[in-house]
Amino acid sequence: MRVLIAPDKFAGTLTAVEAAEAMAEGWRRQAPEDQLDLCPMADGGPGFVDVLHNSLGGSVLAATVRGPFGEPTPATILLCDHTAYVESAHACGRHLLGDGDPEAASTHGVGELIGHAVDAGATEIVVGLGGSGTNDGGAGLLAALGANADEPLDQGVAGLVGLTRLDLSGAVDRVAGVRLVAASDVDSPLTGLFGATKTFGPQKGIAEERLAVVDGVLQDFAEVADRRLALAKGAGAAGGLGYALLLLGATRTPGIDLVAQAVGLRSRAEQVDLVLTGEGAFDFSSRSGKVPYGVAQVAAEALRPCVALAGKVMIGSREMRVLGVESAYAMAELVGEERSYADPAGALSELAERVARSWSH
Template sequence: MLVAPDKFAGTLSAAEAAAAIAEGWHRHAPDDVVTCVPVADGGPGFAGVLAQALGGRFEAVVVRGPLGTPVPVELVVAEGTVYLESSQACGHGLEPTVDPMRASTAGVGEAILAAARFRPRRIVVGLGGSVTTDGGAGLLAALGATADVSLADGPEGLDGVEEVDLSAARQVLDGIELVGAVDVTAPLLGMFGAARVFGPQKGMDDEQIWRADRLLDAFVDVVCGTAPHERRIAEEPGTGAAGGLGFALALLGASLTPGTDVVLDAIGLDTHVAAADLVVTGEGAYDITSRSGKAVFGVAAAAAERARPCIVLAGRVDVGAREMRAMGVESAYAVADVVGEEAALADPSRHLADLAARVARTWSP
């Protein structure tokens, strides 16, 4: 059996979730052979999972957090590539206060600058879990971009922008392949863009969401041009990832690819699936958004390709049977359905293990 969960956001890392599921499963089926392979998309946990899979070394750097507080970022150096996780520089919980209109991605740019000093062939940036919606303007500023406004003061800092010069930022990364490992397929602007879809979870009210989207729209006009064909880059899937970090990386010539694909290729998931008779994956909230570049969907797709049954263990399940089957999942089980959401959050490891023991009664060979 293969256990390949993503993180349970805010409670368990992917590795902790895998260990809890394995421990609970063995309570009922001690003779089952369980292989644990934690997974991730481009969000929190991305760097750690890759370091474990690739045997890379960690290099720590200190960068600016979203509101300027110094925060540590771990770079994973492996086989000519440096991997880093944007959420470590601009994610949740890094600052004592929340100010979504001033939160900046400058720290991500500083981390990329540090990564470039290792002279890698490639830099891969995991995108997800951010509190920022600045279109990656802060990242560009940290890499040397200049403008007639402050690019490092969040979306509010873009007010009145008329000139941006990206030449210095592009020069810093000359000769290095840049990859954005995105956790969503959202574009930068509009109804399905960075501000309107993800603004509420970053603390934005309706007026701030509207304003941020308008400021980003004006930013696109300046850095790309006003003609529809010039602005097309902002419509590309993934440019809205991490509050528009995907857009900034695309401006620098990066390819945007699902973070799940990067991780699953690195850990050799297909080989693990082929050797298993059952695949168990999971995440904190299994819902319809799991289909949009999330790790659980990638694991289920890999299981379907090998005709292996796949089940999901989650903190909460908000997917109906039809949607579940469309995602390649046979059944999904929620900790909250057994003990309630409050208890599930209070002791997530124990209750996830208990759920796994219950599920093993049905699914263990």
């Protein structure tokens, strides 16, 4: 039997590459004769560069950029021919916030990474958006590339209060001749009820009573920059990083679609009998551009069944069918939550072994 293993990361425990290897290890214990094709996936968030490097090869360039609060932060850029892949979470991810004030967190480092990619000769730069701890509308990114304003653009959303003038010409010139692509699983606009702040602000640590105030600051920012683009799909991705990229002429594409095309997921699915996917928490939000849903759609188009393995499964069989998944299995139900966190690779491997008993010929 031929099996394609295409999981996302298990957030906080396993990278997508580690998850794929753990699933393969368990499957082989039960069905050693099966042929396994490991295809780790990402949707633009954490793990984006590693997944693409795993499949595409290319050169990994090391860089040190400013973190959310200005601290030196190591990051990498993947260069494949003349296309550079940048992971925004490297420079402004939630894991970098610590106890810092999210309203002071800046995306300056992401702009630095784009600048390094330009200097490396890239004619196309794909920026993976996701997992950010920032909510500055991408102002820091713009500042790093040469934008100017009458208020500091590199001090987080807090620095944008009172902004009345914004000059993007320096940033536009810096990326002239370069095709920018914003890879994101988020369709949110920049502001409003379903915007960056109201939707994702709480998980970044912005207090409930501050949400309306912060959203108002971004609305004022958009009035100065470009109100129309603030309403575009994906403008609210990564706390508004999507908006900054759109201001610079970027095109937006779902991250899962971009990765699927880059790794040849469709052709690989057509060559197997079963597709396995997975993520840390499998719930109905997975339909919003997440890896399991994207993989399941590709499997369905290839007329192949898709099975999901997850840390937790929080939907029933009817919802699974809507997502295109035949069955879903949870590590927590097999070995308990405590062991799932203490030994995630071992628990996932054991779960894959159990699933192989039911699904391998």
